[in-house]
Amino acid sequence: MTRSSVHIVLVEDNAPDVMMVRSLLADLDLAIRLDVHGDGEEILTYLKDLEDNTEPCPDLVLLDLNIPKSSGTEVLHWIRKSTRCGKLPVVLLTSSQSPKDRELAEQLGVSHYFCKPTDLDEYMKLGSIVTEVLSQIGRRVED
Amino acid sequence: MFGLGDAVMTVSLGEISATIHEDDREEFARRTVAALDPSGDGLLAMDFRLVGPTIELRWVRLRGQVSFEGAEGEPRPIRGVLAALDITTEKAAEVALRVSEQRFRQLADTMPQLVWSTRADGYTDLYNEKWYEYTGLPYEALEGVRWTAVIHPEDLPGLAERWQQSLRTGELYEAEARYRRYDGVYRWCLVRATAILDEGGRVERWFGTSTDIHERKRLEVDLRRANRDLESFAFTASHDLQEPLRNVAIYGQLFKKRYGTEVDALALEYLGYMIEGVQRMSELVRDLLAYTQAGDLDSDTLPVVSAENVLEKVLQDLRLVLTTSRAVVTHDPLPMISMKEVHLHALFQNLIANALKYAKDGLRPVIHVSASLEDAHWQFAVRDNGIGMSSEYHEKVFGIFKRLHKKGSKYSGTGIGLAICQKTIERYDGRIWVDSTLGEGSTFYFTVPEQQVAIDS
Numbered sequence: 010m011t012r013s014s015v016h017i018v019l020v021e022d023n024a025p026d027v028m029m030v031r032s033l034l035a036d037l038d039l040a041i042r043l044d045v046h047g048d049g050e051e052i053l054t055y056l057k058d059l060e061d062n063t064e065p066c067p068d069l070v071l072l073d074l075n076i077p078k079s080s081g082t083e084v085l086h087w088i089r090k091s092t093r094c095g096k097l098p099v100v101l102l103t104s105s106q107s108p109k110d111r112e113l114a115e116q117l118g119v120s121h122y123f124c125k126p127t128d129l130d131e132y133m134k135l136g137s138i139v140t141e142v143l144s145q146i147g148r149r150v151e152d
Numbered sequence: 153m154f155g156l157g158d159a160v161m162t163v164s165l166g167e168i169s170a171t172i173h174e175d176d177r178e179e180f181a182r183r184t185v186a187a188l189d190p191s192g193d194g195l196l197a198m199d200f201r202l203v204g205p206t207i208e209l210r211w212v213r214l215r216g217q218v219s220f221e222g223a224e225g226e227p228r229p230i231r232g233v234l235a236a237l238d239i240t241t242e243k244a245a246e247v248a249l250r251v252s253e254q255r256f257r258q259l260a261d262t263m264p265q266l267v268w269s270t271r272a273d274g275y276t277d278l279y280n281e282k283w284y285e286y287t288g289l290p291y292e293a294l295e296g297v298r299w300t301a302v303i304h305p306e307d308l309p310g311l312a313e314r315w316q317q318s319l320r321t322g323e324l325y326e327a328e329a330r331y332r333r334y335d336g337v338y339r340w341c342l343v344r345a346t347a348i349l350d351e352g353g354r355v356e357r358w359f360g361t362s363t364d365i366h367e368r369k370r371l372e373v374d375l376r377r378a379n380r381d382l383e384s385f386a387f388t389a390s391h392d393l394q395e396p397l398r399n400v401a402i403y404g405q406l407f408k409k410r411y412g413t414e415v416d417a418l419a420l421e422y423l424g425y426m427i428e429g430v431q432r433m434s435e436l437v438r439d440l441l442a443y444t445q446a447g448d449l450d451s452d453t454l455p456v457v458s459a460e461n462v463l464e465k466v467l468q469d470l471r472l473v474l475t476t477s478r479a480v481v482t483h484d485p486l487p488m489i490s491m492k493e494v495h496l497h498a499l500f501q502n503l504i505a506n507a508l509k510y511a512k513d514g515l516r517p518v519i520h521v522s523a524s525l526e527d528a529h530w531q532f533a534v535r536d537n538g539i540g541m542s543s544e545y546h547e548k549v550f551g552i553f554k555r556l557h558k559k560g561s562k563y564s565g566t567g568i569g570l571a572i573c574q575k576t577i578e579r580y581d582g583r584i585w586v587d588s589t590l591g592e593g594s595t596f597y598f599t600v601p602e603q604q605v606a607i608d609s
Binding site: 023025026029074075103104105106107108110125126127128129132 | 386387390391392394395397398399401402403405406409430431434438441445494
């Protein structure tokens with residue numbers, strides 16, 4: 010099955026942050042299908058369903074560490090343990106600059122650890138990070 | 153030793169009596185008369201003291217048997233056989249033992265702990281005064297193995313096992329258990345006992361103490377809870393507090409971007425204050441979090457790190473700033489020290505970043521790092537040629553969020569760096585201070601004990 014757009018999954022519960030991500034992804038020259046899951050339960054259900062069916066894995070997961078009904082680290086653990094989508098690139102979104110969180114993320118393997126800034130221009134850089142990660146996995150689709 | 157007749161005995165008795173210690177004479181006389189009495193068994197047994205020709209006292213054990221003879225129901229003593237033995241040495245040993253026991257008792261009763269002693273088989277035959285005071289029980293309720301009634305039922309099995317183990321092997325006995333006090337309250341105690349060996353190396357006796365450690369235990373529990381609370385607070389601080397701050401900051405900027413041309417300059421100024429305000433708050437929250445986590449020692453062993461290597465890493469991290477300011481950083485040979493790398497890293501980073509930040513206008517920053525051994529401590533010094541500070545601020549500068557320059561001045565920052573340094577150093581039982589004159593640079597000193605003691609878990 011061929012797809013014409015990049016499939017990105019965003020796990021984030023803070024509405025303003027969701028809007029920001031939508032907006033900066035829209036600025037990129039890519040056809041993107043964005044799925045948003047607002048809590049740990051939603052995303053884990055989605056991932057478990059993926060294990061059982063034949064749908065292709067998403068191309069990228071943007072994962073916030075601080076989500077209700079679970080935790081970003083638990084979701085990350087789950088993704089990495091998955092037989093189908095274990096190697097899926099994950100960009101961690103967080104408000105935390107705590108070295109402990111960073112260490113844990115490194116251990117579990119993330120493509121990028123993005124600390125959400127209070128400066129607008131810095132925040133927009135998430136867009137180029139996404140482009141970079143996608144190009145690394147060879148997903149550059151012109152619409 | 154000598155055979156006696158009546159007359160001879162009288163004389164001898166008198167003679168003997170004269171040599172006997174005056175305190176024992178009466179008893180001697182009494183017993184002799186009793187021995188000579190035909191209605192008795194004629195046995196004479198007594199230990200008494202002789203005052204010999206020299207001043208020294210001797211103990212004599214006298215054993216004798218008087219024989220009676222006589223017809224027509226009127227027996228009379230006719231012969232006595234006596235044996236006298238010098239038992240001075242024996243007696244001295246007995247006395248010494250008694251004195252020693254008395255001293256031990258005195259010591260045991262003075263100690264604030266509960267002191268006890270058992271035979272080699274574990275039968276407790278000695279308790280000090282404190283035992284009775286503490287448990288409110290008399291000896292009869294505690295002797296032998298009855299003391300088990302005082303131990304909390306949940307702790308008894310574990311304790312009994314350790315005790316049995318020690319009884320078998322002779323090794324040091326140590327356990328923690330709750331003891332029931334006279335008022336029925338259970339309190340944590342630390343029990344320790346060592347074996348006393350005889351000449352053959354066999355266990356002869358056990359001596360032990362039980363110490364009330366209830367307060368200490370309670371502090372431990374409180375501390376653990378406080379640390380757990382601090383960890384959850386730290387998590388909240390990093391995520392939940394930052395989110396709303398970020399919302400305001402980012403959308404303030406988005407508003408400015410999108411609607412900025414539709415409002416006047418004053419409106420933009422107001423907007424600017426709002427955005428700066430929450431950005432500042434976000435920095436403060438971040439730094440406060442860093443402060444609470446500063447000097448975190450979550451493991452028992454302290455690694456040994458090369459201060460030179462750590463300094464090099466810090467200079468690498470700061471290379472951009474170093475290049476733009478054209479700063480020169482030099483150092484003397486630096487030692488290996490016992491500290492977590494991240495902590496030493498934070499110390500050097502804060503001090504050098506400050507030295508760069510508070511440089512004099514137009515003067516190339518020159519920074520020098522050195523270390524010397526003073527009084528079993530490594531004393532590090534970070535010297536700069538910057539703006540310095542007057543002595544009234546030498547202590548204040550280590551306060552949390554304490555800054556010496558206005559917000560918005562060219563010297564930015566939240567004022568947490570030195571507070572973090574101080575908290576970190578204090579965790580290592582070291583000190584940090586500054587020597588500085590306004591206009592003439594500053595030297596920051598910090599000390600680390602040469603040998604760190606490993607922390608018991």
